[in-house]
Structures are given as C-alpha cells and as structure tokens.
Amino acid sequence: MKVNRRGFLKITGLVVAGIAIPPVFKSFARTEASTSLTTQSQSGTNLAMVIRLGICPDGCTDCIDACNKVHNIPDIDNTNHEIKWIWTEHYENVFPEQQSKYIDHSLVELPALVLCNHCDNPPCTQVCPVKATWKREDGIVMMDYHRCIGCRFCMAACPYGSRSFNWGDPRPFVKEPVDPNYPTRTKGVVEKCNFCEERLRDGLIPACVEACSYGALFFGNLEDKDSEVRKLVSTNYTIRRHSNQGTHPKVYYLI
C-alpha cells in the first residue's frame, strides 16, 4: 500500500483522535446515576395523594413551607426564575375546563394546591433524552440532578407546569439553615416534587402531609385496599387535572 504525505497525515490524525477521544469522553460524561434509588421500589405499590379542596384556611402555607425547608428550595423573588415544588393556584387555572361565568368569584379564586402529579403515564420521562427522569415501580416520578443536561424537554412535555429549571445557581437563595439530608441543586438542571422519596425511605410521610393540621392532604398506597387514599378515592367524587391527557395523574382532588 502506497502512503503519500496527505494519506499519512490523515491516518495520523485519526489515530491521535482515537487515543484522545476516550479520556475526553469519560471526563465529560461523568454521572452519578442513582441506582440505589431504584432498588428501593416495590411492586404492588402505587403512591398517590388526595387533596381536599376548599378546606385550607386563608393564608396558610404550612405544607409549602415544610416542603421548601426539607428540600432546600431557593427563595427567588424573580417569578420568571422561581423554583416551585408545591404551591397554590386559583381553582379556575387548575381546572380550566370547569370554568363557567356563573361560578362565584370566591370559588373561581379558591386557592388549590398543585404539585407534580406523579403520572402513571408520565410524558416527561418519555421525552427525556438521558433518562434523568423516570418512573419508579412504586409510582414516584424521579429526577436525577446529576444526570440532567438541562434541555428542558420535560418542561415542554409536562401538561401541569410542575417542573422548574434552575436559571442560575440556586444556592445563594436557599434559606439557612441548609438541610443536610437533601442535596442542594446546581444551575442548569430541572427539579420538581419527588413525593419526599428520601423521607419515605426513612419510614416518614411526605413533609407537606405531615405539616398540614387541617386534614387537607392525604398520602398513601392506592394498591392497598385499606389505605386512606384508596378509601377516599374509591368512595368520593374526585377530579384530576387534565384527565383527558391520558397521563393518569395520581394527585386526586376531593370536591
């Protein structure tokens, strides 16, 4: 085989690239996949939440505060850059298909709690190009902050606006004291409610449910016939957000 100068340079280039690429690749691709989390899941479990509408006293933010605290959620003034896991919205915006001009003003503006619905058929996990968000066997839709590349495809896919993106470094906005039991996030990743999976692991219930002293929030396993959530859902009229989307949300609203 005859090798001229040009051919030699081409081959040398390819060889050098071949040697250089794997280490470069490795250094860029380092991730901390949380395999330990998936092993926690159990089949025969489908975790869900029930929210009783219209029971919250005016101005009560106990559940929201508890969530913000245990998850080190930054308090950012700029609404465009806010991080929200659980918060309130007007009834008319949470259930837009229920609108009618005859509904009283006070009901239209009734605050309703919203959070990630931990859908049975989540569109966010379907679109993630790196499997940074996935549904666990017990029904929790998880987020891996270390793998997320920040493409925000999941935010476009979520019909509920439940996902927040860190438009800057959130750490300066986390209120002291920082809770060492849950990681703070970095800029450029998406986050959302995780049904307090880190607390469930320790046998605790979600922080918001624990913090509510008015009986507005219930949490449990829908597959368990004796669970409170199963009883509430099976014997009461409940609604779910955008139920026509086929996402099968697991946050039920008692009316």
Place this chain on the structure above:
Amino acid sequence: MFEKLLVGGRLYKAWILFLLVIIGAGVVCYLIQFFYGLGITGMSRDVSWGLYLANFTFFVGVAASAVMVVLPYYLHNYKAFGKLTTFGEFLAVSAVLMCILFVTLDLGQPTRILNIILHPSPSSILFWDVVVLSSYLVLNLIIAWHILNAHRHGEKPKPWAKWLILISIPVAISIHTVTAFIYSGLGARTFWLTALMAPRFLASAFASGPALLILLCLIMKRFAGFDPGKDAIRKLTQIVTYALIITVFFFVVEIFTVYYSQLPEHMVYFNYLLFGIDGHNALVPWMWTTIVFWIAAIALLLIPRTRNKEKILIVALVLVFIAMWIDKGMALMIPAFIPSPLGAITEYFPTAPEVFITLGIWGIGFLVLTVFYKLTLAVNEEVGDEDTAH
C-alpha cells in the same frame, strides 16, 4: 488547498473580519451564560424555550437546500443543478453545524451532553434528532469534500459517493420530520399538537433553503464571477415558489381547523400569536409581517414580469427567507408556552446577550460557509472548466 483562503480582495477580508468580530462578541456572551446560567436569557419558568431553539428549528429547514438540488440532479438527471450540488451540500453542512450549536448552547449543563450517547433513550425524540442531524452532517461533509477533491484532480467521484448521496436524500427528509416530531408529539402543548407539523416543516424548508441558496449564488455571481446558470436559478425559483404556496396553504388549513372547531385549547395560542391576549401582543407584529411577506413574495414570484428581473427576484427571496425565519422560529416556538399550563401569560423577550450569542452562531455558520464556498470557487477556477463538475 487551504492556502486559497488567505488570498482575497478587500471585501473578502472585511467580510471575514466582520464575521470574526460577531463571533467574538457571541463567545464573550456565551462565557457569561456558561458561568452564570441560562438566567441571562429572556427565557423563564413559563417560556422555557426561546430564541436558540427557534433558530435551531429554522436552520434544520435551511439544511434542506442540499436535497432540493441533489434530488433533481442525481435521481432525475437534471443537469442544470450540476454546478450547485456542492454548494447546496456545503450550505447544509453549515446549517446543521449551526443547529448543533444552537441546541448545545441551549443546554443548562452543556458539559454533560455526552449523556445523550451514554444513556441512549429511544423514547426521546431529541435522541433521534441527534442521530439524524449528526448523520446528515457527516454524510454531506464526506460527499461534498470527496466530490470537490475528485473535481480538483480531474477524476470521477468514486461509486460509494453516489450511494452516500442516495442515502442522504431520505436522511434530509428525516431531519425535518424528526425535528417536527419533537414538538408535535407533545400532548401538553396543543399549539404544536398537529399532524401537519412535519409537512409544514418540509414545505417551509424547501422554500427557505433554496431561497438562501439562490441568494448565495447571486452574491457569488456578483463578487466571485461564478455563474450558476440561468436554468438552475429558474428551476430553484420554481421550487421556492411552490414550496412557499404549499406553506401558506398549510397555514390556512391549520387556521381553519383551529378556529372552526372552536376548541379553546387550540384557539388560545393562535389568538396570542395573531391578535394578542389582554394587551400581551409581542408576537403580533411579527406574525402579520410574515403574512404580508408571504403574500407579497407569492405575487412577485408568480408574475413573470417581476420574477424575471433579478433585482425584484432578490427582494422576493429575501421576503421568503425573513418570513420563514419568523414562521419557523419565534412564531412556532413562543406561542406554545403562552398561556402557560396554569393560565399565566408570561411574555418572552430575548435579552441582549441572548441575541449576541445567536448572532455569534450565525457568524460561525457564515464563516464555515464562506470557507467552503471559497475553496469550491478556487477549485472551479483552478480546473477551469466548471461544467465538468461531477
């Protein structure tokens, strides 16, 4: 061969310098974004995609220019495009390069981009878009480079090149289709939820890509003595004209379904785009500009008296290019987020750094394009007989 890049007139050097300045400004702004985060852009919790992905989507369309010259030439033996295929392919290369830059610079954690390869997720359309875009880039780069070299040495292109060219045709269609699927597969964003999305992408791409290619040919004719041939320009103009008409037809079809059905979750976004909601009307002047440009361009391109005058043709093609940039850019991206799933109306305005980063990527695209075109022109000049290309 590369030494040819250093030789050029005053205008050429000024152009390169201008591009380098634009790129420099973009790089500086990107460094700020890299260290601060995407918060320096106008994007928000509600409008989470913006100018970057708007430009990404548009340039996927521009990359189609190659297939619109390659297909008639290689499949139908339409000889007049012989001189243009290499230019079309290099335009595709530059456009796809810009697409990759736009997507990468839009990431919150760009250093983790290889996770897409390390954790491949076939259920994500973004994964497939990466696959088809990189395939299209590599294919066009190999094809154009090989044909340019063969031409330079007065040889016939190798048989494998023809096979790669044939493969590149369906891949070109796939980059538009898959990019459209990114949007049209989302049940949550009813503005995008239309089966017409992929056909609309293709139609507008076949207008904007060839329109830019004709403009580039006319520039090269004026400044570099390259003659693309009257027939080639005429045929490309026809392609632009009918692709433009089909684009407008698809738009009308979309509007009919949305407004006749009266489904609020479809109407509300078009209301925002076309009329504004409660005084929030950032996109309204843009969309009406597009509509006016579409109609004006169709008129100028259909009437023989106007389209045969080169100056008027240029105006018409510029109108097409701008209209498609708005339509397949901001007018496609932004209304999907307004109002938000929770009914909030958060408007989106790109910030200065965001605009500079975008211009920087345009600068890189044009620089790469200039380099390739300069080399191609130099080879043509060296060989002398342009008509024997391939």
